[in-house]
Amino acid sequence: MNQPTPDEQLLEQLVRAAGTRVDPNALAVAATEKRTHGIVRDPEAVLLLRTLARERGRRRRTLWGGAALAAMLVAGLIFAFAQGPRGEAPLAERLETAVAGLRLHDAERFGSFALADDLDATSGVTRTGVAWLAPRGALLAAPARLRWRRPDGVSRVQVKLKGPGVAWERDVDGDDVQAPPLESGRYVVTLRVLGSLTPQTLRRSFVIADAQQRHAYAQAQAVWRAETSADLHDLIEAHYAFSQGFLERALEASRRAEAARGEKRQLVLPLLRYLTR
Amino acid sequence: MRSADRPVSLADERVRRTYELGRKAHPQVDLSFEEFARRARAAIPKHDNKDFYLAVACDAGAPGAWERLQSRFHRPLRAMLRRRGATRHDVSQLLDDVWGRLASPPPRAKARTRIGTYDGQGALLAWLATVAWHRLADGWRRAAGVAPLPQEPTPSTPRGGDPADRLEASEIGALIGSVLEQAWASLTDRELEVVVLKYRQLLPQTEIARILRVSPSRITRLLQSATRRLREAVEERLELRAHVAGAASNQAALQHLLQRMLSESDAGREDADDHGRGMA
Numbered sequence: 001m002n003q004p005t006p007d008e009q010l011l012e013q014l015v016r017a018a019g020t021r022v023d024p025n026a027l028a029v030a031a032t033e034k035r036t037h038g039i040v041r042d043p044e045a046v047l048l049l050r051t052l053a054r055e056r057g058r059r060r061r062t063l064w065g066g067a068a069l070a071a072m073l074v075a076g077l078i079f080a081f082a083q084g085p086r087g088e089a090p091l092a093e094r095l096e097t098a099v100a101g102l103r104l105h106d107a108e109r110f111g112s113f114a115l116a117d118d119l120d121a122t123s124g125v126t127r128t129g130v131a132w133l134a135p136r137g138a139l140l141a142a143p144a145r146l147r148w149r150r151p152d153g154v155s156r157v158q159v160k161l162k163g164p165g166v167a168w169e170r171d172v173d174g175d176d177v178q179a180p181p182l183e184s185g186r187y188v189v190t191l192r193v194l195g196s197l198t199p200q201t202l203r204r205s206f207v208i209a210d211a212q213q214r215h216a217y218a219q220a221q222a223v224w225r226a227e228t229s230a231d232l233h234d235l236i237e238a239h240y241a242f243s244q245g246f247l248e249r250a251l252e253a254s255r256r257a258e259a260a261r262g263e264k265r266q267l268v269l270p271l272l273r274y275l276t277r
Numbered sequence: 278m279r280s281a282d283r284p285v286s287l288a289d290e291r292v293r294r295t296y297e298l299g300r301k302a303h304p305q306v307d308l309s310f311e312e313f314a315r316r317a318r319a320a321i322p323k324h325d326n327k328d329f330y331l332a333v334a335c336d337a338g339a340p341g342a343w344e345r346l347q348s349r350f351h352r353p354l355r356a357m358l359r360r361r362g363a364t365r366h367d368v369s370q371l372l373d374d375v376w377g378r379l380a381s382p383p384p385r386a387k388a389r390t391r392i393g394t395y396d397g398q399g400a401l402l403a404w405l406a407t408v409a410w411h412r413l414a415d416g417w418r419r420a421a422g423v424a425p426l427p428q429e430p431t432p433s434t435p436r437g438g439d440p441a442d443r444l445e446a447s448e449i450g451a452l453i454g455s456v457l458e459q460a461w462a463s464l465t466d467r468e469l470e471v472v473v474l475k476y477r478q479l480l481p482q483t484e485i486a487r488i489l490r491v492s493p494s495r496i497t498r499l500l501q502s503a504t505r506r507l508r509e510a511v512e513e514r515l516e517l518r519a520h521v522a523g524a525a526s527n528q529a530a531l532q533h534l535l536q537r538m539l540s541e542s543d544a545g546r547e548d549a550d551d552h553g554r555g556m557a
Binding site: 007008010011012014015016017018020021022023024025026027028029030031032033041042043044046047048050051052054055058059136138164185186188189190203204205207210213245274277 | 353472
């Protein structure tokens with residue numbers, strides 16, 4: 001192995017002199033008050049401060065860009081209506097138009113709704129360790145079962161579930177178990193592989209929606225069912241549920257759309273791949 | 278509850294104002310004033326901070342608080358982590374992990390959950406971004422088989438000892454601080470990123486290349502240019518101030534200052550361990 005050069009040693013010492021870990025509270029003060037309290041002697045803190053500043057700038061630009069895009073879209077829609085009826089447009093185009101129409105029809109509910117179009121599920125990483133499968137994200141109803149994937153050669157896992165009024169634990173042979181009765185709220189699940197030479201623990205959380213959130217979802221569903229054509233419903237639900245964090249619901253709707261085959265299947269495949277990666 | 282014969286202090290007013298700001302910004306999160314005041318009085322923010330209410334409500338387990346926290350910060354955190362090199366798949370899993378971790382008890386602090394260690398003096402997004410970045414970097418270290426970093430932050434100021442030593446240490450610390458400030462500021466984002474991943478996170482260059490999606494030779498070039506810029510920035514400052522350390526050359530002056538700084542921060546770390554601080 002090559003010996004480090006004096007310059008490399010200097011660099012290493014400079015980083016070491018800065019400490020080992022950034023204090024989140026100190027960094028929060030530095031980011032908010034622009035007072036650095038000596039925290040800028042740490043390259044990691046400088047990197048995080050720059051990232052936060054860039055992200056703030058990007059969000060400002062996105063806001064203005066979004067407003068300009070919305071104005072162009074409205075102008076486009078007015079122009080399209082003025083041109084009168086035409087033949088049936090491709091499904092992708094109709095879906096975009098339907099979503100834009102929902103945004104205009106009910107800005108409060110659909111104002112921030114957009115089709116997920118930058119999904120990348122092609123990383124091709126095959127994971128062999130323990131993985132949590134379901135439930136994920138937010139759920140409209142309590143889950144019936146908890147599901148995971150065991151690493152190769154391991155048969156037994158320990159599942160712990162903590163949440164509002166629930167502290168539940170089971171040692172399980174297999175890949176799923178019946179969930180205990182759960183109320184609305186946030187749950188943290190910890191999965192520990194038993195009998196493995198290397199300890200593996202996984203912590204995930206999911207949320208069961210309360211009555212108010214379920215009602216809001218049902219109302220949104222009623223709006224798109226009333227305002228858009230029936231062949232778009234599954235696609236709209238898949239994207240809407242995904243945007244709201246209801247991942248299991250988005251998965252169900254994506255599978256329904258995939259079963260239809262043809263153009264509809266092609267449109268939903270990126271989202272479905274992303275949800276099942 | 279206010280009693281008629283007790284004057285209302287500035288701190289009471291600030292607690293009340295912070296509570297009202299938080300309620301207005303997060304109307305879906307219901308936490309009583311008494312509960313908020315009981316938890317927040319020890320560390321009430323000096324400035325207006327509407328998200329402090331949300332953090333306290335999460336720590337208290339108020340209905341809707343965690344959902345609000347996620348819906349408010351999920352997108353900016355996701356964007357921030359993507360900017361720092363996390364893949365889409367990693368971000369999704371990592372954020373699930375971060376929310377779960379924030380809801381679990383901290384190792385040594387008095388707060389009920391880790392989010393209770395947020396002191397409200399800065400923006401909650403920056404605090405969450407730091408915690409999420411630590412988790413991301415810890416994951417990379419685990420994947421590369423590198424030992425984990427200590428969980429405690431490095432204290433920024435030394436405590437105890439002789440006043441004359443403290444004065445000298447603070448002068449040296451200020452000098453080092455200003456040198457380092459200029460040095461790190463002279464690096465581009467990419468160079469800074471590579472330096473942090475190599476010398477703070479101790480990741481091998483092949484792993485850094487994989488994370489940043491560039492070739493290993495590009496990492497070597499970035500490290501070389503970072504080293505050159507740092508040396509230029511450090512030498513520029515030490516030419517003006519070499520006499521402070523009483524050393525003959527810039528290199529020797531720098532080495533001397535670094536040794537002092539390192540011993541100072543080691544002493545500070547031991548002191549901090551004695552005080553038993555908690556951290557997310």
